[in-house]
Amino acid sequence: MRLERELMRGAGPVAVLRLLSVRSMYGYELVDALARRTEGVLAMGQSTLYPLLYNLEAKGLIQGEWREGEAARPRKYYSLTGSGKRRLESDSKQWAALAQAMTALGVIGPEAEGVGA
Amino acid sequence: MRRDHESPRATAVSVPAAPRREEDAAASFGLPGPISDLINRTVRSTRLWRSERAEVARELGSHFAEGLAAGRSERDLIESFGDAGAAARLIRRAVKRRRPLVWRAAAKTAKGAGFATLGLVVLFVVLAVRFSMGTPTVSRNVTAELNARHAHVPMSERAWPVYIRAVPAFTRESDVFRSEWPGVRPGDDAWGATVAWLRDNAGALEIIRDAASRPTLGVDIGNTYDPDYAAAKAEAMGEAFGPLEPSANPMLLEVLLPQLGEFRAFAVALMQDAYVAVHEGDGDRAVANLVAISGLASHSQQQPFLISALVGIAITAMQSEHVVRLLRERPGAFSDANLRELAHLLGSPRTDDAMRIDFAAERAYFEDFVQRVYTDDGRGGGRLTPEGFRLLRALDSLSMDAVGTHRMTDSIVGPLAAIVVGNRREITSMHTRLMSEAQAIAAQPLWRLDTSRFDAIVDGITATPILTARYLPVVAIVPVVPRSYASAETVRCRRDAALVVIALELHRRRHGDYPASLDELVPVLLPSLPIDRFDGNPLRYALRDGRPLLYSIGVDGLDDGGVPPKQGPNGAGQWRSPAELAASLATPIGRDRHRGDWVFWPVMEPREE
Known part of the structure; x- marks a missing residue:
């Protein structure tokens, strides 16, 4: 299942911030992690990921740094900034509230079974 | 694969220098041709700065290299990349947000200025087209109306053709006398030459007295000189005099009134001759001259222009002042009959008429001007026309010579002037308001004369250069009216x-x-x-x-x-x-x-x- 564009626009940045809160990651690694860990729901191609990263960087939420590691290929690693951490904290609360509200409405959760059937 | 995902902090050994061109950046990963082409095509489409393109190409190259290293096929990677054009647009938008704040501010300003300029250009073009399409509707021929008032009087009975016969004498005459006339008396340096000139030109003075006795002046006004008058001037000057292109419907603003200048000279000469007459004991001649001066003042008033009225008033003022001086000079030169005739003359309706200010004529003057400046929507409204703009410019510079020139300037400034200058309804309304105030002023005796309301309106419409330009058709014509009444x-x-x-x-x-x-x-x-x-x-x-x-x-x-x-x-x-x-x-x-x-x-x- 792939998300609608509007939903992806809201969920993508917070998902990337969450992944980078654990450790620094480079672009391909982020694409791979998003696809694998969300079972394809938040999978995004390069044409979506890199503009998203540049936007987050422009807002000062993440910062990139080129490094050459054991792979002998230069990689640009992205890590969370202080602002990024605060934004992730704020966004996480909002998503939790949203999930709670959607559950209460029966949009998600046990009561959602059969919706749209 | 797993090792590649380990923390970079443990494995980083150096920070490689970024290639300066996007082609070099992509090529540095040794990627297959189709992938390099995709990267280069995408990055070129972003139209970013060169350093930004190199940075993006390097990151995309790194991404594809990682994919190949992870065992994915070249085709799979290209397909998962998505649409290159869409990617380029999104990347461009995102990368530009990373640019310095100053640059972004400047770019937004430039963009805003560009849109504003474009908007103004479009607005100007619309205004220019609308302005250029405006044409005045000249439906009234005020000059013909004025000339028709005496059309029934035969030329043989009119005063003007007679006056013309005296013109050469005054054209040849030196200004030396005029600067001291009237009032040159025996003992003055100019007395001898004055007496001689007046004696030599007694015929011309007799012609003037004859002309001034006729009820109707009968001069046909226009934008050219009367042919007989021009011929008389040319004969006296020995050169061509004022050949101009006649117009069937000239505007009142350009109408020539050569008689006014001649009348002033005639009146001054007659008054000076009255001084000579009283010293010669010839009261009859002095009175005859004063009667003729009243005729000149009355004839000045027969063209209903404010300037004509002012000349008539000025001649009457000179007459009244010098009657008193003549009585001081030689009272015995006047018989009782002379004095009674003088009293009847000064108290006559003709002398009263010579001090009249005609507001109706000023309205006609204004209406003639407006019909040539604005379009006419038939309901009292209308907008400034190119021809009207040239007239206003000429009026502002007080030179009719300016009409018809500066066409390039007109095409640029004219549409803007159409915004600034009041429309036909607005100007007409303001003129009506001012003339109504002027009429109220003329109904007051001088000792209760209060022009403050009139002056406040004039001050209001001339408070700033923009306002002056807005009401220029009114400002240029009306303000002297109340003071002319006070003068009268x-x-x-x-x-x-x-x-x-x-x-x-x-x-x-x-x-x-x-x-x-x-x-x-x-x-x-x-x-x-x-x-x-x-x-x-x-x-x-x-x-x-x-x-x-x-x-x-x-x-x-x-x-x-x-x-x-x-x-x-x-x-x-x-x-x-x-x-x-x-x-x-x-x-x-x-x-x-x-x-x-x-x-x-x-x-x-x-x-x-």
């Missing part, structure tokens, strides 16, 4: 004083002395007591050592017992609004000019400071 009223006062002086002389001849009061002159020698136009009471009169003293309290409104201002009596007879008078009397020069009485008798000469 003070001339009436001078004329009334001349009537009293004549009556006093007749009284002296009949009774051997002057009356103790002006009441003794009424009704035999004066129909009624003349009013002092500065307070509404009778003119002041007293006997001092058996000699009469006649005066008005003057513009300052105070009776100073017949003591004139230090600079002489005439300054006291110049009307000023209350505000202007207060400002003048606050200065020494103003007090010397306006503080005191306007003394008519005995005759006092002006004194310099």
